[in-house]
Amino acid sequence: MIGILGQLHPTFDALSAYSDSSDVVAARTRVGRHVAGCSSCREVVEEIRGLGETARAMPAEPAPSNLWLRIRAAASEPHALEPVEPSAAIGAGAAGRRRRMVAAMLTAAVAAAVVAVIAWPPTAGLHAAVTSRLTFTPSRPVPGGVVTVRYDAPDWMKDATRLVLVGQFARPAGLNPSRFAARMEDALADSLGVLTRDADGSFGGTLHLPSNFLAVQLSVLEPVRDQEAMDGIESWIIIGGSPTRTPSLASLLAAAEVRANPFSRDDGAPRQNVDVADSLKRYFPRHPAGWAYSRSYGVSRARFDLLRFFESAERKYSSLYDELWPRRGLDAERLHDMVMFAHRIDEPAEVMRWAGRLAEEHPEDPRALGDLANALHQVELRTPRSLGDSIRAWLPALDRAYRSAPVPNDGFDDALRLAVGYGDTATIARWRERSAANGRIGNVWMMASRKWAPARDSVATEMRVRGERICALPAGRLPLAGSATEWRMRCEMYRGMAYGYLSWHTLEQARPRQALAEADSAIVALRRGGWCTPSRGYFDHALAALALGDTATAAHDFIVEQAAYPATFAPMLDSAKVHLGPRFDRVASLAGADSARRAAQPCIDAARMRRQARNQRLAGEMGGRR
Amino acid sequence: MDMPRPTPGFIASLASHGDDAMTFRERLDRTIAGDTGALGELFVSHGDLVFGTARRLTGSAADAEDVTQDLFVRLPAALRGFTGGHATFDAWIRRVAVRQALMHLRSGRRRRETSVEGVASLVMRDDHALERLSIEDALERLSPGHRTVFLLKEVEGYEHSEIADLLGISVANSEVRLHRARRQLRDLLGGSR
Numbered sequence: 001m002i003g004i005l006g007q008l009h010p011t012f013d014a015l016s017a018y019s020d021s022s023d024v025v026a027a028r029t030r031v032g033r034h035v036a037g038c039s040s041c042r043e044v045v046e047e048i049r050g051l052g053e054t055a056r057a058m059p060a061e062p063a064p065s066n067l068w069l070r071i072r073a074a075a076s077e078p079h080a081l082e083p084v085e086p087s088a089a090i091g092a093g094a095a096g097r098r099r100r101m102v103a104a105m106l107t108a109a110v111a112a113a114v115v116a117v118i119a120w121p122p123t124a125g126l127h128a129a130v131t132s133r134l135t136f137t138p139s140r141p142v143p144g145g146v147v148t149v150r151y152d153a154p155d156w157m158k159d160a161t162r163l164v165l166v167g168q169f170a171r172p173a174g175l176n177p178s179r180f181a182a183r184m185e186d187a188l189a190d191s192l193g194v195l196t197r198d199a200d201g202s203f204g205g206t207l208h209l210p211s212n213f214l215a216v217q218l219s220v221l222e223p224v225r226d227q228e229a230m231d232g233i234e235s236w237i238i239i240g241g242s243p244t245r246t247p248s249l250a251s252l253l254a255a256a257e258v259r260a261n262p263f264s265r266d267d268g269a270p271r272q273n274v275d276v277a278d279s280l281k282r283y284f285p286r287h288p289a290g291w292a293y294s295r296s297y298g299v300s301r302a303r304f305d306l307l308r309f310f311e312s313a314e315r316k317y318s319s320l321y322d323e324l325w326p327r328r329g330l331d332a333e334r335l336h337d338m339v340m341f342a343h344r345i346d347e348p349a350e351v352m353r354w355a356g357r358l359a360e361e362h363p364e365d366p367r368a369l370g371d372l373a374n375a376l377h378q379v380e381l382r383t384p385r386s387l388g389d390s391i392r393a394w395l396p397a398l399d400r401a402y403r404s405a406p407v408p409n410d411g412f413d414d415a416l417r418l419a420v421g422y423g424d425t426a427t428i429a430r431w432r433e434r435s436a437a438n439g440r441i442g443n444v445w446m447m448a449s450r451k452w453a454p455a456r457d458s459v460a461t462e463m464r465v466r467g468e469r470i471c472a473l474p475a476g477r478l479p480l481a482g483s484a485t486e487w488r489m490r491c492e493m494y495r496g497m498a499y500g501y502l503s504w505h506t507l508e509q510a511r512p513r514q515a516l517a518e519a520d521s522a523i524v525a526l527r528r529g530g531w532c533t534p535s536r537g538y539f540d541h542a543l544a545a546l547a548l549g550d551t552a553t554a555a556h557d558f559i560v561e562q563a564a565y566p567a568t569f570a571p572m573l574d575s576a577k578v579h580l581g582p583r584f585d586r587v588a589s590l591a592g593a594d595s596a597r598r599a600a601q602p603c604i605d606a607a608r609m610r611r612q613a614r615n616q617r618l619a620g621e622m623g624g625r626r
Numbered sequence: 627m628d629m630p631r632p633t634p635g636f637i638a639s640l641a642s643h644g645d646d647a648m649t650f651r652e653r654l655d656r657t658i659a660g661d662t663g664a665l666g667e668l669f670v671s672h673g674d675l676v677f678g679t680a681r682r683l684t685g686s687a688a689d690a691e692d693v694t695q696d697l698f699v700r701l702p703a704a705l706r707g708f709t710g711g712h713a714t715f716d717a718w719i720r721r722v723a724v725r726q727a728l729m730h731l732r733s734g735r736r737r738r739e740t741s742v743e744g745v746a747s748l749v750m751r752d753d754h755a756l757e758r759l760s761i762e763d764a765l766e767r768l769s770p771g772h773r774t775v776f777l778l779k780e781v782e783g784y785e786h787s788e789i790a791d792l793l794g795i796s797v798a799n800s801e802v803r804l805h806r807a808r809r810q811l812r813d814l815l816g817g818s819r
Contacts, residue, residue, distance in 0.1 A: 013805040051811050052780035054761045060678030067677070067691055068669050071698045072662055 009041055010034055019048040134220065136207070140241035143213035147238065151195050151203040151220060163195040163203050163220050166478045170215040170254040188473070189480035195220065214254040215239045219480060226483045317341050317350070332358060332365035339371045348378035359397045369401035370411025377414050380421075392422045399427075402434065460505045467498035467521075493529030496522045496537060503540040512547035519544050532603035533564035533596075542579065551583050559589055563596035650712040658705050669698055675716065676723040682777050683727040685766055690727075697726045724782055728792055731770065764814040768807055775800055776807035 010018070010031045018031045035041045133152045141147045149165060157163065168189040195203035209216070218236045221227075240251040324330060324338060335358040342350035355375035359368045376391050376398075398415045412434075419431040471491030473479075479487035499522035507515035519541035526534030542557030558576035567590070577584045656664035673694065680693035697719075708718055765773055774793065778784045779800075784792070786800040793800070 012809050013802070016805040016808050017801065047812055048808050051761075051808055051815075055765070055777065055780050058682070058761060058781075060674060061681050061687065061690075063669075063673040063677035063694055064687075064691065067673070067694060068666060071669060071695050072666065 009038065012044070015041060015044050016048055019045045134218070134236050136238065141209055141213070141238065142241055143209060144211040145209050145213075147207040147209060149193070149195065149205050149207055151205075153201075153203055153220075157222050158201060160222050160224065161197060162223075164191050164223050164478070165193040165195055165205060165207060165218060166190070166221050166480060167192040167207075167216045167218040168480045169210065169213065170217065172214065172250060172254055188477045189217075189219070191476065191478055192216075192218070209240070213240045214248070214251045217480060221478060221483070226485055317347075321350075330357075330361070332362035332367070335362065336365070336367045336371060339367075339375070348375070348381075351375045352379055356394070356397070359394075359401050363397070363401045363404040366405050367411075369398060369405055369415055372398060372401060373411040373414035373418060376418055380418075391418060395419060395423055395427060399430070460502060463498045463502045463505070467495050467502065467525075470495050470498070489528070489530045491529070492525045493531060496524075496526030496529055496531065496534060498522075499525060500536045500540050503544060507540075507544055507547060512544045516541065516544035516548065530607055532600045532607060533560075535561040535564035539575075542576075546579060551580065555580060555583065555585070555589070556592070559592035560596045562589070562593035563600050567594060567597070650715070654705050654708070654715075657702050660702060665698065665702065668701065672716070672719050673698070675720060679720055679723040679782070680727040680730070682765075682781060683724065683774060684730060685770070685773065689730060693723070693727045693730045696730070697723060720782070724778065724784075725792070728774070731774070761811075761815070764811050767814060768810055772803050772807035772810065775803040776811070779804050 014031050015035070018029070018035060021029075021032075035045060133154070134149065135152075136147045136149045138145070138147070151163065153160070153163065166189045193205045193207050195205040198204050207216075216238050218238065237255055239248075239255045241248050320338065320341065324334060335354055338354040339351055339358060342348075342354055351371075352375040355368075355371040358365060359372040362368055372394065376394055380391060395418070398418065402412075402415060416431050416434070419427050423431065471488055471494075473484065473487070478484060499518050503515045503518035503522060506518055519537055522540060523534050523537035526537050538557040538561040542554040542561065545551075545553040545557060555576075558580065562573065562576070573586070573589060576589060577586075653664045653667055657668055676697055677690050677694045680690035680697075681687060684690055684693065704722065708715070710718060765776070768776065771793075775789055778789045778792065779786070786797045786804075789795075789800045790797045795803075
């Protein structure tokens with residue numbers, strides 16, 4: 001650089017070196033003499049020194065408070081205490097790190113305070129210490145082992161002579177049902193043992209674990225009164241270990257999928273999820289599931305809020321992506337985990353990337369179909385219809401995954417819908433056959449709502465079968481959550497909906513008399529299911545009655561149908577007017593609906609009382625031990 | 627049965643057993659003897675220092691957590707070689723932290739995170755060319771080699787000969803890295819020349 005008098009300025013490096021020297025030494029150098037007489041170079045030197053001062057003034061980030069827990073767990077393992085001296089050789093860390101990690105994991109495994117029973121009172125804070133009524137030993141049972149269970153019963157249960165331990169064993173991750181509400185059979189559990197009363201008033205028993213044990217979801221049932229104990233939570237979960245009593249990744253992943261309440265449509269057990277995720281992070285720090293395992297996405301619920309514990313998920317995703325994507329031959333487990341991780345950070349393009357790879361490389365994996373169908377659905381939601389070609393290109397992969405999957409899975413509904421929406425005639429026919437063979441109520445309702453004519457017969461068949469069978473509680477099985485009574489009520493509700501669809505379908509077939517009978521069945525079932533104003537059943541009944549020329553019955557049905565809605569809800573009145581035409585009597589209709597509402601009120605009040613009593617009982621269980 | 631987890635009062639309860647309860651040397655001796663409580667007190671008093679040092683050098687909170695954990699897990703054994711007192715402990719543990727962080731950087735087990743905040747600041751800089759970066763942002767944008775030398779020299783106070791020894795490079799290389807780091811920082815921070 002050239003100075004104002006044509007004199008050469010020192011280079012930046014020279015000024016940088018000058019800035020490090022003491023003033024006395026520096027002044028004697030050529031650069032020092034130049035700087036003394038050059039204001040612009042003095043400015044540069046000041047700037048250089050200012051950089052160091054600014055860096056030293058950077059605010060220090062405090063250590064995360066949870067870091068101590070990791071340190072404590074690791075430090076209590078004697079083998080972890082390798083010395084590190086200030087003069088230790090650089091580069092010796094990797095092997096030590098591996099040893100330390102193993103040591104930390106082993107230590108944490110034997111620590112008693114691991115997430116084993118998850119008891120989460122909804123009203124308590126995340127960190128609240130809770131003593132569970134149900135305890136068991138050993139704390140991390142091994143497959144094929146025996147667990148001793150103790151239960152400190154709430155007051156209302158203490159006069160019982162025996163209690164039933166009801167449970168459902170978790171399947172491997174990715175195979176646990178996620179839509180319990182539509183699949184009553186998935187909400188069923190086995191009687192796993194009997195708890196008998198001991199001298200001290202508590203109950204005890206044993207639980208024999210199968211050889212493929214991963215985790216089990218438990219509830220306690222009082223069989224005489226047919227009431228479940230939930231300890232303020234929905235159920236308990238025991239997470240298993242390996243034969244060496246080290247934490248089992250498979251167990252943790254399976255437990256992460258278990259819903260505390262099978263009937264809940266929420267991810268309603270944030271404590272459980274965060275505890276399981278915490279364990280994953282603690283025991284398997286490099287596993288993405290530790291930060292991301294979740295089957296839901298796009299839902300701003302407690303689960304995600306609490307997972308802020310694993311902050312900077314995007315950065316971790318980025319890191320894992322760099323590490324994993326270039327690798328060939330990744331196992332299905334890891335690919336699926338990355339699908340879940342991408343869901344967690346709400347990146348549909350990334351979901352598609354990993355799901356596509358899973359379907360291509362491991363079509364036989366039972367999660368491949370669901371992951372791909374779900375990913376395509378996300379693409380579908382976010383892209384214009386004109387981009388349907390990109391979805392169409394994946395239909396063969398869906399086909400392959402369906403053919404390769406050893407068991408039907410939850411992806412079927414989404415795959416079916418995509419095939420119907422984007423496939424050619426042959427594809428649609430193929431998936432229709434699969435739907436008939438592997439159908440569920442969810443599938444057939446979806447197809448019915450699309451008024452997809454070729455499927456109607458198989459839909460009707462499916463509905464008829466399901467309508468008959470759905471509430472047949474298999475011998476020896478019990479509901480996992482809620483009493484048997486509640487379970488049956490829910491079944492009846494689904495049965496009523498099935499008959500309602502059947503009635504509509506039969507009427508389309510010009511068989512009004514049978515449609516009327518099916519609508520009657522729907523009304524009966526819906527009432528048994530606790531639906532005080534089964535409007536849908538009455539609507540179907542009204543249409544069938546009209547088809548038979550029975551206007552008076554239809555008018556009555558339309559009136560009762562309105563009872564489910566407030567008097568100000570005009571569309572129902574309009575609907576009756578359209579169907580009845582000149583025979584519609586507005587005054588009589590309004591008065592009749594008002595009367596029907598009053599008639600339904602005792603049923604509504606009774607249902608409210610039942611809910612209140614249940615809540616009070618649960619509150620009593622909670623209050624008794626705090 | 628519940629998992630142990632930190633509560634708001636947990637760290638404070640550790641800190642309350644401070645110098646009044648025992649001398650600093652006693653605390654070190656108890657740590658050496660395997661007293662986890664004493665180790666916890668050292669974490670309370672020096673965890674931030676270790677974490678902050680590691681955070682600066684690694685440029686990543688996740689890596690800094692690993693470094694801090696490594697250091698404290700191995701601290702009881704390392705303390706056997708420390709004969710100083712309270713006055714020199716800060717400098718000693720800080721040097722240990724530097725060593726540990728450098729080992730971590732060298733070990734290849736860094737998490738290679740892409741800083742979302744860093745990306746955001748880059749975007750902002752494109753949009754607002756006149757807006758200056760903070761020193762943290764600017765440091766993030768240096769190469770690891772340049773950033774490490776700059777921080778060791780300017781923040782940790784090492785001489786070039788020590789840096790050369792620590793990093794396995796020549797003294798001249800250390801000096802060159804420092805000059806280049808300074809030049810880049812000055813450019814990034816909007817220097818005039």
